[in-house]
Amino acid sequence: MEGITYRRAKVDDFARITDLWEEMMAHHLAxxxxxxxxxxxxxxxxxxxxxxxENYDYGVFVAVGETQIVGYxxxxxxxxxxxxxxxxxxxxxxxxxxxGWQRHGVGEGLWNxxxxxxxxxxxxxxxxxxxxxxxxxxxxxxxxxxxxxLHIMWHTIPKSF
Numbered sequence: 338m339e340g341i342t343y344r345r346a347k348v349d350d351f352a353r354i355t356d357l358w359e360e361m362m363a364h365h366l367a368x369x370x371x372x373x374x375x376x377x378x379x380x381x382x383x384x385x386x387x388x389x390x391e392n393y394d395y396g397v398f399v400a401v402g403e404t405q406i407v408g409y410x411x412x413x414x415x416x417x418x419x420x421x422x423x424x425x426x427x428x429x430x431x432x433x434x435x436x437g438w439q440r441h442g443v444g445e446g447l448w449n450x451x452x453x454x455x456x457x458x459x460x461x462x463x464x465x466x467x468x469x470x471x472x473x474x475x476x477x478x479x480x481x482x483x484x485x486x487l488h489i490m491w492h493t494i495p496k497s498f
């Protein structure tokens with residue numbers, strides 16, 4: 338989309354990134370109560386951002402439209418156990434676009450920014466997780482060319498067990 342710029346996040350961006358994260362998490366919580374957040378989640382998330390911003394294997398990027406950040410992504414480079422031929426792969430931990438900017442190419446721009454960042458580091462595979470209840474997210478990732486690989490299962494152990 339024209340008028341959108343993509344760049345590496347800075348410490349000054351943390352408050353706005355956290356706002357977008359909270360918006361994304363509210364969407365997920367409405368889909369599934371297992372996304373319940375801790376009472377101090379905002380502070381914990383800000384600490385998380387501070388802990389990864391300078392890490393070479395993490396890419397925290399923002400999409401800036403008009404006067405503010407309208408989307409962000411957190412990606413990382415992970416290592417597989419030595420038993421696999423694929424030694425390292427990229428992983429998108431989070432991507433969120435503000436509600437008013439969705440369906441305007443911002444997510445695709447972030448996707449391409451992450452892929453270029455990973456490609457420059459020799460990464461050829463990218464993985465991510467998407468909730469099966471998040472049809473909007475699932476449709477987006479399929480449109481970006483992702484296909485299913487693994488399914489994460491959940492089991493709550495009864496208290497009486």
